[in-house]
Amino acid sequence: MLLSPFAWSQKRADMSSGRVACRRFAGPGTYVGKMSPVRVAHVTDLHVGRMTPFAIQREAQNLVNAQNPDVVLVTGDFVCHSQLYLDQLTHLMEGFHAPVLAVLGNHDYWAGAEEVCQALRRAGVEILRNQHTTLTVRGQAIQIVGLDDAYTGHARLDRAVAGLRRDVPTLALSHIPEEADLLWAHGIPLVLSGHTHGGQITLARLHEITLGKIGGHKYLHGLYGSRQGNDNAGAVYVGAGIGSAVMPLRIGDRGKREVTIFELGMRPGHFDEHHAEQRALPGRAVSPRKLARRMAKVARKRERRANRRTIEMPSLP
Numbered sequence: 394m395l396l397s398p399f400a401w402s403q404k405r406a407d408m409s410s411g412r413v414a415c416r417r418f419a420g421p422g423t424y425v426g427k428m429s430p431v432r433v434a435h436v437t438d439l440h441v442g443r444m445t446p447f448a449i450q451r452e453a454q455n456l457v458n459a460q461n462p463d464v465v466l467v468t469g470d471f472v473c474h475s476q477l478y479l480d481q482l483t484h485l486m487e488g489f490h491a492p493v494l495a496v497l498g499n500h501d502y503w504a505g506a507e508e509v510c511q512a513l514r515r516a517g518v519e520i521l522r523n524q525h526t527t528l529t530v531r532g533q534a535i536q537i538v539g540l541d542d543a544y545t546g547h548a549r550l551d552r553a554v555a556g557l558r559r560d561v562p563t564l565a566l567s568h569i570p571e572e573a574d575l576l577w578a579h580g581i582p583l584v585l586s587g588h589t590h591g592g593q594i595t596l597a598r599l600h601e602i603t604l605g606k607i608g609g610h611k612y613l614h615g616l617y618g619s620r621q622g623n624d625n626a627g628a629v630y631v632g633a634g635i636g637s638a639v640m641p642l643r644i645g646d647r648g649k650r651e652v653t654i655f656e657l658g659m660r661p662g663h664f665d666e667h668h669a670e671q672r673a674l675p676g677r678a679v680s681p682r683k684l685a686r687r688m689a690k691v692a693r694k695r696e697r698r699a700n701r702r703t704i705e706m707p708s709l710p
């Protein structure tokens with residue numbers, strides 16, 4: 394059952410738990426009046442593994458389930474440096490009450506994309522790797538486009554949007570937020586993403602230096618662009634994520650662990666939102682050389698895993 398905006402504001406204090414914020418935004422303005430309300434939950438960067446206590450991922454999941462979303466969309470980085478916690482990942486992903494669709498992130502490629510996909514499929518998660526699918530939610534069709542991880546060079550936009558219908562409400566998922574610029578040009582007014590963890594430490598706007606100036610990101614945390622979807626422009630939401638992969642610290646409002654609810658069919662401005670649409674930072678494009686280095690890193694890690702498996706195999710008589 395959908396909560397009315399009034400019910401939301403009354404219950405707002407209960408909707409964020411101690412360690413995980415629950416934020417709520419309206420969907421694209423272009424869908425207002427063209428569809429009945431649909432509630433989408435967005436989660437990203439779960440990073441199940443040694444650096445994030447499993448209780449935190451469970452806490453995030455409980456927050457999502459408490460919102461009764463129609464669908465849960467996850468934008469990559471399920472693991473943290475290894476395949477040791479894949480059973481735990483499966484166990485976690487089985488616990489969402491709504492259907493789950495997802496794309497992969499750079500950590501999934503570093504740890505082993507095929508193995509991560511197997512763990513997710515065991516839990517019933519639909520993984521979109523440069524493809525799109527159509528869901529029927531509350532009797533209406535919604536297209537979900539999944540762009541594979543651009544950080545490690547696996548994004549293939551043409552394949553992801555091939556055959557996409559412009560007359561059906563559509564959302565896109567991309568681990569890397571800057572890919573939204575290209576997805577908007579295909580008539581997709583809202584892209585959900587992750588990767589930045591919101592900078593994790595956002596006191597004194599530190600994330601604008603670490604992610605923006607040093608990292609070259611245009612989109613750091615939250616909502617950017619416009620949800621009106623005019624002239625092939627659009628919006629992107631960068632979730633702060635749940636887990637960590639480098640350091641476990643999260644300090645500051647924007648770096649807080651987060652699940653995000655999008656009310657499709659509701660007009661932006663219809664209820665209070667955590668923040669307004671923001672303007673992009675200048676950003677810096679990734680050079681072909683840098684991208685080649687990232688792709689080589691994935692290949693190197695895959696080879697190392699294969700070599701380890703060969704050594705571990707018992708020798709035949």
Ligand SMILES: [Fe+2]
Nearest residue numbers: 438470588638
């Ligand atoms: Fe991540």
